[in-house]
Amino acid sequence: MNHDRHPPSPDxxxxxxxxHWCMRLHAEDCTVAEREAFNRWLSANPQHAEEYQAMLEIWQTADLLPRNATVIDFNPPVQRQARPRRWRPLASAAAIALAVLPLAGWLGWEQGWLPNHYQHFAVGERMQTVELSDGSTVQLNLNTELTFLNYKDQRQVTLKRGEAFFKVRHDSSHPFIVHAGRGQTRVTGTQFNVWKYQDQVKVTLVEGSVLVSSDGNDGGYRLGPGMQASYRLGDFEPQLQQSGDYANSLAWREGKLVLENLSLAQALPMINRYLDTPLLLADASTGRIRISGIYNTREVGRLVNNLPKVLPVYLTRSKDGSTVLNRISPPPDKG
Incomplete structure (x- = not known):
């Protein structure tokens, strides 16, 4: 007798x-590396959080997890198509696992393995201010995405892309950690800005103090108000400076992009965060051209089209359709 077998679906x-994660995170031998891998998986797709929440509900059915083990908030809400779930076999598997892991759910929270709150935020063409479950607030710039997980011993934010201004509720026993790129910013309560573009990250402190560490450096460097720390992939230490453009770095909160005598090489990452496809430089010579001005963050596309009117450049298209800035060579000396 032939039985048709359908390949497993992505769902x-x-x-x-x-x-798998629900059982591993409740196991006594769960490692730090596994927990970090779980955090990456959880933040990779909002549907992952939905399924993880549903799996926790199965465990709660057996009365082996606290009823408030995880609350998931999505903002903005997403309409999802209803689909059948294989609850019964999974519930049986979970029940078997729980039978050999007494008090696993309670230990998961007590040991700091499981968060009791998860939030995911993604904004597109409109800035948004959101409140986290710990009472902190975050202002999100255009094209920004982050996740928040509240553990017993710490609060964790992962800034996947974009820019965010944090007002962190003070809690000295419950540090607030922002992961961005290959580094992190650790605080207990303060106001600061984090910008991430590709592998570049810049932290600007407004109030209080923060501890910034980059790739492979567990110690970190403490910033005071008005200071900035920048790092990118491979930097063992962040670059520190007393910010002379303090207001310029935060002008996005008023919908402004401020470029004050910057080279195009410096300005392009700031411009590209507002574009669907990045603007490219034809060569290093083009990158040395300097630009100044104050622009509306909603009209950066218009800025790109107007650059040939104010700078010695012209626009071309690359093979992949990206816009390329090319320097207009000055005429040769006649002397």
Missing amino acids: DAITDAAA
């Missing part, structure tokens, strides 16, 4: 992964 793979 089934996500459900299986959620079941």
